[in-house]
Amino acid sequence: MNLNAKFSKEIIYSLYEDNKNYAIPVLSIVISFLLFFIFIVPQVLTFPNRKQEVDIENAKLSKIKEAEKVILRANPDQIELQLRIATKALPSTKAFEEILGSLLTAAALSGAQIENYKFDSQSMLQTDPQTTKFSTLLFEVTIIGSTKAGVEFIKELYKTNPASNAISILTSSGLTNVKILFYYKSFSPVSIENRTQVRSISSSEKAALDEISKWNDSSIGDIFEIETEASESATIDSSPF
Amino acid sequence: MSIDINLVKIASESSKDLRLRKIKTISFVILFIVGLSSVILFLINFRFSANYVRNQQDELTGSLSAHEEISTKIFLLNERLSDVSQILSDRKKYHEKADKVIEKIPPTVVVQEFQINEGGISMEVSSNSLLELNNFLNEILALSTSKTLSGVSLDGLTFSKTVFVLKLKAI
Numbered sequence: 299m300n301l302n303a304k305f306s307k308e309i310i311y312s313l314y315e316d317n318k319n320y321a322i323p324v325l326s327i328v329i330s331f332l333l334f335f336i337f338i339v340p341q342v343l344t345f346p347n348r349k350q351e352v353d354i355e356n357a358k359l360s361k362i363k364e365a366e367k368v369i370l371r372a373n374p375d376q377i378e379l380q381l382r383i384a385t386k387a388l389p390s391t392k393a394f395e396e397i398l399g400s401l402l403t404a405a406a407l408s409g410a411q412i413e414n415y416k417f418d419s420q421s422m423l424q425t426d427p428q429t430t431k432f433s434t435l436l437f438e439v440t441i442i443g444s445t446k447a448g449v450e451f452i453k454e455l456y457k458t459n460p461a462s463n464a465i466s467i468l469t470s471s472g473l474t475n476v477k478i479l480f481y482y483k484s485f486s487p488v489s490i491e492n493r494t495q496v497r498s499i500s501s502s503e504k505a506a507l508d509e510i511s512k513w514n515d516s517s518i519g520d521i522f523e524i525e526t527e528a529s530e531s532a533t534i535d536s537s538p539f
Numbered sequence: 540m541s542i543d544i545n546l547v548k549i550a551s552e553s554s555k556d557l558r559l560r561k562i563k564t565i566s567f568v569i570l571f572i573v574g575l576s577s578v579i580l581f582l583i584n585f586r587f588s589a590n591y592v593r594n595q596q597d598e599l600t601g602s603l604s605a606h607e608e609i610s611t612k613i614f615l616l617n618e619r620l621s622d623v624s625q626i627l628s629d630r631k632k633y634h635e636k637a638d639k640v641i642e643k644i645p646p647t648v649v650v651q652e653f654q655i656n657e658g659g660i661s662m663e664v665s666s667n668s669l670l671e672l673n674n675f676l677n678e679i680l681a682l683s684t685s686k687t688l689s690g691v692s693l694d695g696l697t698f699s700k701t702v703f704v705l706k707l708k709a710i
Contacts, residue, residue: 320562338577352592366599464631
């Protein structure tokens with residue numbers, strides 16, 4: 299065994315002596331192969347995934363840059379005013395006062411006489427697909443008069459804050475009953491991420507803003523200044539307060 | 540003889556050296572190319588990595604923190620206007636449809652009952668004149684032709700004493 303081992307050592311030594319000049323080239327080729335397969339190949343193979351990730355992050359960065367432009371260009375007074383207008387159209391709470399005001403305003407401007415009204419915060423909400431996103435209050439308004447009176451009332455109501463949706467009109471025995479949904483939505487908490495995602499107003503939002511800017515103000519004080527006839531003649535069945 | 544042997548030996552060594560030099564050159568070139576490629580890939584990965592972009596995002600987000608109040612208001616405005624826009628586009632236009640139907644009712648025809656909701660329009664009208672009811676029915680059918688209504692059905696026509704009563708449904 300010892301003899302064999304010694305013989306093997308001598309052979310190896312002899313082989314080394316004969317080929318030692320090849321050691322460095324072989325080593326460099328081995329390093330090249332290792333580098334190629336351990337570093338370069340994985341990098342190339344994972345490139346599409348990493349590019350996708352970078353693209354996503356770049357898109358976020360673009361949004362933040364866009365947000366920066368919007369923020370730096372914004373006129374604080376104008377934003378404040380627009381936010382106030384939008385919040386009148388879609389209040390953040392159950393705005394009973396504004397709703398009552400809008401009913402009286404619409405009645406006054408359309409010449410309708412409200413016979414009575416009542417509200418229900420629970421019933422019939424499932425019939426409206428928007429209720430999954432917004433909270434609603436269902437009001438039932440009975441007007442003395444024909445369907446035409448109800449139509450005119452709705453026309454005016456649709457031009458009065460807060461935003462409403464007449465989901466049913468029923469005329470019978472000289473009275474027209476209109477079921478109306480009023481919307482409200484609380485303000486969501488604003489995170490840092492939200493603030494970096496602000497954007498310019500889209501064309502549809504601009505159109506909506508232009509429309510609601512022309513709407514009648516439904517604050518109670520203004521209503522009684524506009525017209526008192528309808529409210530005086532109306533018999534209020536139930537009060538929301 | 541010995542000179543011949545030496546000459547052969549010298550020729551053999553120089554060929555070996557030449558081969559060795561070639562191998563060395565090739566191996567170093569390969570190592571250089573692979574090494575350079577690795578460095579370039581590393582730099583590309585560093586410069587165009589998601590983390591590099593995230594750092595830029597963080598820097599920009601930090602610079603925007605000075606405008607917290609206005610950015611909050613703009614975000615709320617964006618959200619609210621989007622909601623208002625949705626409400627306005629989705630809200631029912633029943634009053635417009637009802638208006639188009641009732642304007643077709645002749646003065647001699649009396650509306651006993653009119654209802655419009657998600658299920659469509661149902662109405663009951665009466666008149667002393669069957670001809671007037673017929674004219675009204677034709678007008679309603681014309682609305683169906685002009686796509687204001689998508690369908691009209693006659694639910695009933697009765698005569699009671701001196702009055703004809705017509706029941707209609709439309710969608």
